[in-house]
Amino acid sequence: MIKVFGHTSPDTDSTGSPIIWAWYLNECRKTPAEAVLQGEPNTEALWMLDRWSMTKPRIIDDVTADDVCVIVDTNNPAELPANLEHAEVIEIIDHHLLAGGIKTRAPINITIRPLACTATIMHDLIGDEMAEAPEGIKGVMLTCILSDTLEFRSPTTTPHDRAVAEKLAADLGVNISEFAAEMFAAKSDVSAFSEAALLKMDSKEYELGGKQLRISVLETTAPQVILDRKDALIAAMPGVAAEDGADEVMLFVVDILREQATLLVPNDYVKFVAERSFGVTVTGDTVVLPGVMSRKKQIIPVLAV
Numbered sequence: 001m002i003k004v005f006g007h008t009s010p011d012t013d014s015t016g017s018p019i020i021w022a023w024y025l026n027e028c029r030k031t032p033a034e035a036v037l038q039g040e041p042n043t044e045a046l047w048m049l050d051r052w053s054m055t056k057p058r059i060i061d062d063v064t065a066d067d068v069c070v071i072v073d074t075n076n077p078a079e080l081p082a083n084l085e086h087a088e089v090i091e092i093i094d095h096h097l098l099a100g101g102i103k104t105r106a107p108i109n110i111t112i113r114p115l116a117c118t119a120t121i122m123h124d125l126i127g128d129e130m131a132e133a134p135e136g137i138k139g140v141m142l143t144c145i146l147s148d149t150l151e152f153r154s155p156t157t158t159p160h161d162r163a164v165a166e167k168l169a170a171d172l173g174v175n176i177s178e179f180a181a182e183m184f185a186a187k188s189d190v191s192a193f194s195e196a197a198l199l200k201m202d203s204k205e206y207e208l209g210g211k212q213l214r215i216s217v218l219e220t221t222a223p224q225v226i227l228d229r230k231d232a233l234i235a236a237m238p239g240v241a242a243e244d245g246a247d248e249v250m251l252f253v254v255d256i257l258r259e260q261a262t263l264l265v266p267n268d269y270v271k272f273v274a275e276r277s278f279g280v281t282v283t284g285d286t287v288v289l290p291g292v293m294s295r296k297k298q299i300i301p302v303l304a305v
Helices: 012-028 043-051 118-132 135-149 159-172 176-188 195-201 223-227 230-244 268-278 295-302
Strands: 002-005 033-037 068-072 088-094 109-112 203-208 211-220 248-255 260-264 286-290
Touching: 002 012, 012 033, 012 043, 012 068, 012 118, 012 135, 043 135, 043 176, 088 118, 118 135, 118 159, 135 159, 135 176, 159 176, 176 211, 195 203, 195 211, 195 230, 195 248, 203 295, 211 223, 211 230, 211 295, 223 230, 223 248, 230 248, 230 260, 248 268, 260 268, 268 286
Parallel strands: 002 033, 002 068, 068 088, 088 109, 211 248
Antiparallel strands: 203 211, 248 260, 260 286
């Protein structure tokens, strides 16, 4: 049985893409496969599963030498199971930069394309067999694309991502604007989460100038709900950093509708990084970054010390 999984702290794409590819392997390639997760999905991903009547994949802690694996929506060893090198990795499907560091037992299939969403790549790889896809698979694919593109607002969006999403929406009889509004409302409802959980919900590891950073992003249509918890979030940062073996946590609250991000500035180090990276002057414990929407394209690539 092939295990298909994405990165830790699974967002919508990293929850949905394993489901899509496991369906494809099972139904089109007649190869037994199971979608699994490395952690609890975020609120939008949970909404997606409910909306399309999908069972939440089981959560795994690690893999073993007996496991055969397909990795989706990441190729970064820091976001993958600790014992991955002992398992048999047979394929990687991703849309992030090539991180390097994954060793495999034999040559494998690797598909990394400069698109906004892994699900878009999967749509292309599945090809004509998409005609066999049930409504739920098409719905998950659409949700993933709209999530990763922020309904086409993200600078990572390509014309192809948009075309695939529009085709899927037409097939499903879905109004994209109304559907995306429901998605983003679900993503914005974080009232049940602790500050530590929010800081870990959508985060990635990154090394900058010898320091290990956890770059956290919260995308929302109601940023003030999160910013009202600013003091508690800042207070929780040292504990989250220590637990993850990081030096600092940087939290960007992305306002989907205003198309801007607010960075929380807990100390002089983050202030220094913000001013060097984004050309801003920081005068308090937050700074607004107009136009910043994408961690992959507008945050991590520009970080400097």
